[in-house]
Every structure is written in C-alpha cells, then in structure tokens.
Amino acid sequence: MGTNGKQRDVYFDNAKFLLILLVVVSHAIRPFVNQSPLMMTLYLTFFTFHMPLFILISGYFSKNYQKEGQSKKTITSLLVPYLLFQVFYSVFDALPREFEDFSLSILDPYWLMWFLLSLFTWKMILPYFVPLKYPIITSVVLALLAGYMEDMDSFLSLARTAAFFPFFIAGFYLKRHHFDLLLSKGRRVWAVVGAGAIFALMYWLEYHSVVLDLDWRRWLYYSFPYAELGHTEWYAAVYRLITYVLAVAASVCFLALVPRRKLLISRLGTRSLYVYLWHGFFIHTFKALNPQQQFLSFFDHLLVILAAIGLTFFLSSNWVYRWTRPLVQPKLGALLFSRDEEDHRKENRQTS
Template sequence: MSQNAPSALSSGASDSSPAGRTAYFDNAKLLAVVLVVCGHFWEPLIGQPEQRHIKALYLLVYTFHMPAFILVSGFFSRGFTAQPRQIRRLVSGVLVPFVLWGTLLALFNGFVTDESVTIKPLTPVWVTWFLIALFLWRLSTPLWRNLRAPVTTATALFLAAGAFSLGAQLSITRVLQFLPCFVIGLVMDPRHLARLREARWIKAAAVISFLTVGGAAFVVAPDFNAVWLYRSAGAPDLHVSYGHWVAEALVIHVVGLVLTAAFLVLVPSRRTWYTSLGAGTMCAFLLHAFIRQAMVATGLYERDALQGLPGQLALTALALALALLLCTRPVRALMRPLVEPRLNWLFRPDAPARSESARVHGPS
C-alpha cells in the first residue's frame, strides 16, 4: 500500500474503524487471489468434453476476478506521485520481480516440458503479465490524476486498442484493455464504496447479479471463447470485425464492473481468521503457477479421476488450500528475497531505498 493512501483506509481495528476498513481490503485481496488460483486449476478442464459446469464456473470467475483485483490496485495507487522513494519501491517491488519471476517460470516450463527455452525479457510469461501491467499503470498515475475525464479517456484507449493486434511485448493489449478498471479505482471516493455497502438492499442485488451472470455463463459455455475474458486480444486476433469486437468487449467490460461492485459489496468488512493472509497474496499469485504447470506436465488432468464431480471438488479444495498456504507468514518470509528484493545497492546513497515492495492489492 502506498504510504500516501487515504488515512481512513490505512489504519485502525474494528468494522467501523479505519482498521476495519484495512481488514476489508485484506479480505478482498485474499478472496480475489483464491479465485485466481482456483481459476487456473480449473483451466485445463474447460476444453474437455462434458465439462460445461466447470467451464461456466470458470467464465463467471474470469468475468470479474481480475477487474476486482485491478480496481483495488488502482485504489491503493491514489497516493503515487512518482516521488523518488515511490519509484524505487516500484522498481524493487514490481519491475525486478517481473523480470526475475518471468525468467524462473520460463525455465521451469522448459524443464517440466523438456522443451528449449527462449528468454524474452519484455514478453511476460503467463501470470507475470500483471506485474508489468501494474508497473505501467502505477507509473502513469500522475497523468490520470490530472486529466479532466480520466475514466472516459481510459475507456477510449481500451476501445481503440481493440482495433489492432498489438503483440505480446509488455502485455500491452491487457494493459490497455484493463486500464479503465485501474483508473476507476484510482478516482474512486472511499465514501462512495461505504455508502454502497450500507444500502440494505444492495447485498441481495449483488447475489442476484452473480446468479444471473452464472446462469448466463452456463448457457453460453459450450460455444463461448474464454479468450474474450483475458482481455489479451483485439479484433484481428479474434478474427471478428472491429464493430463486433467493440460490442462484445463493452458488454464484458460492463458486466465485469457490475460483478466487481457485487464482489466488493459481499466481501466481509470485519477481521476474520483469513484477514492476515491478505498480506501474502503476491506469493500465492506467483508460486501457484509452478505447481499448476507441473500438474499439467505430469498428465494429471488427463486422468479419469478429474473428469467427474468428486475429482473436481477435490481439485478445487486443493487449489483453495494451496492459495491459503502460500499466503502464510512462513512462506512470505522464505520468499521475501525473491518477491521483495533488497536493492539498496542499486540506488544512490543520498536517497536510500527501504526494501518495501509496492504493495499489490489485487491477480490471469
């Protein structure tokens, strides 16, 4: 979290106090990363026959889990003004891990698949796209804070990006297509969220929203191309007209924002047994990718045990347990040198950097 994050959300200890609000966002981060891990563990099954139910659940989760993660990241970037200390944190806590974990994941993929490895420093490897995207979004924060209509401008860039095939470098397509979610978080007033959560009818509306979209996901699951939800492709990549792309991308974007609002409404605001795990979401986000890739490489997803409901429930329980385990304090302490490396040697002595990462409040 930025040191300049709104004080009302950065300290305190009960449901109605500033600390309760801190617990709320830790809860949101933890629940979001659990959805990320579950989604990735389900993914190898969605293309298999007779798996309509698991694909529908996957589509539902992918409609909102990254928009929610990114919106919260934007909210906690409100205080970023590109001061030297903030830039140092951004480099040591986001940019360097992007390069480091991208390299590690590429080497691991090559090892488990017995394929040759080509390291491309500017091309994200799977989950590491979020790190470079966060770096670029946060670096651009002062610009968005000074525009008259930041959300409108970000949305225009998102729609314009769909006209082109921009390639994989820096995950620029995702950077632009998810940009409105980050900017909405950036300009969001904490009082608006508080008022939204106070309305008595809103939780019922949130549940209805999830049920409605879940039902729609089940209907379209057999024929729907999940790539639309990754926000990584423009019209040329999806082989559709630009008009078709704009219409479908806008619907997905709006539905994603509605479910993001519903998710934020339903997240518990009180301190729970899992609240403290919200500080370790980056470890879970990065480490689970290696386990999932190893499971794919060993052929686990081709076994009959995972084709039925019992096996899939067991797989989901495994993903849930793994996500929680990877967020625990011992794992965070063990992985700190790789997730939050100390880079004092890299910066000028007259402006020493503390080894604090740019907190990632928010995980495809």
C-alpha cells in the first residue's frame, strides 16, 4: 500500500502486522481449544484484544473522513472487496459439496467478512457521531443495549458492528501522544507483567471461576445477544462491559510492547488486509482435514502455530501483494466516478 509521499508511522505498521499475525494464529489453533488448556488460554487471550485493537487503530486512521472523495474511497476499498470475497468464500465453501444447497447472501457476511462490512458501516456513520456531545459514551451505551436485542445477529453484521463501534470511535479521538505515553522501558516491564496477568486471568475464568460462570469464548466474539449466551438478567450488559475493560487492558499491554523502529514487519504491516482476506481459505482447508484428530501433542500444536506465522509472512509477501492486488484493491475509479471527478481526484493526489 502506497504512502502517497507521506512518511509512514512504522509503529502502527508493526502493530498491524503483529495483530494480523495473532488473528491468523487464533484461527489456526481454534480446532485444539477443547483438547488443550494452553491452546484455549492462548485463544481467549488473543481474542480479548486483537480485533478490538485492530478496530481502534482503524478508527485512529479515519480522521480524514471529511476529505473530498472519502466516501467513494471507502466504497472502493471496503465495500467492493467485501462483495468480491463474499462471493469467493461462498463458492469455496460450496465446492466440497458440489454446490449442493449453495447459497449466496450479500447481507449475511460469511465468517470473517463481517469486519469489512462493519468497517464500511463505521466509516459511513462516523460523520453523524462526531457532532454529538459525548460520542464515545453514546457508542458504549448503544453497544451495551444492542446485546439485549435478540434479533440483532449476523444480518448485515449488526451485532458486531454495534458491539465493536466504541473501539472505532475511541480510536478516532486518540492522538499520537496518547500512544507515546506507553513507550518507555518502565511501562514495557509493567506491560509484560500485565500480559502475564491477563493470560492467567483467562485461564482462571475458563477453568476455575465459579463467580463468573460464563462461556468467555462466545462473549469475546461479540456476535451473540445476551439471551443466546444464557443471560437474560437485566444486568447482563455488565458482562460485556467487563470484556471492554479486559480489551483495553490487554491492548495497553500489547501497544507498550510493539517495536518503535523500522523492521521487516513494518513493510509487511501495510498489507494486513491481504492477510486477512486470504488466510481464511487456508484455515478452512486445514480445518476440513480434522486436525484435532491428528495434532494431539504440545509439539504438534507448536508446529501449527509456526505454520500460521509462516502463512502470515507468505500472505504479506511481494508475490501475493503483486498478483492479488486487483482483487483486494481493485481500481474502479472509472466505474464509480465521472471523468471530471476522476481527473479532479488525480490532481488532488498529485498536489497532496
């Protein structure tokens, strides 16, 4: 992804690569969570923050929402890839069944495609939230109330769109100096301690907690109404609020440990969307092989993690970037803009 002549902040590129790596690893170890407490604890720890923080960073880089042509750019960079990969994944899923019961629903995102649709929605509604007096508090209240709506599910990714929106709007209001507050040696030591504490907490919550008897894995998906999670109490929203607190705490620890200097992963971090969109095909193929029946030991699971890390590097490579860019970042300006609009956009890019 180009820089348009501007100096990139490698800190965020490093963060994005490490986050997408955790996403891939999390999906790769999913088949083993019920047979290994270590894999379950890792899975819960990663899910506590990797998508909330990814979304927060997306909000941080959405400050130019008022820039001319931004809405059209959002359509070409998010909605169009969503539509393309929604079709790709639907076809891919139907291939083993020889297209029996094949269905294609544009309004019901397929697995990981929810993120693109939600990100598109957040960017489009952002101008309506910024003028509010308390936009972050408003988004949190709406997210907590959304969990009580039993009809709010995967349709249009409404459940996750509402639940994750506070992270996006919070990221929008963060400034660079807020992140700088985390970048000192002393804070890094505390970040390591905090990360270890969150890991231990996830283990305790999953295997030893009596007070909070919750299916934390499903709570961290943010895709189920409270009733479907077995909680119809009036205070059920408190549990979601707890997940928010954990997400913030884990994100702070992670951000304090992200390298600040330019590394190999800095360049690869600019291609996180490529990893996100393509890794699902590999993960689904892997799951179809019933790996939980073949990979049984700790070293087997470690091998899967290493393979997931290798897959992340491969999907970030120049080869994947070059050959799949027309699908991930299609150039549809001629179709979406008039000739005058397109010429004007080119002039703006040249002078910016």
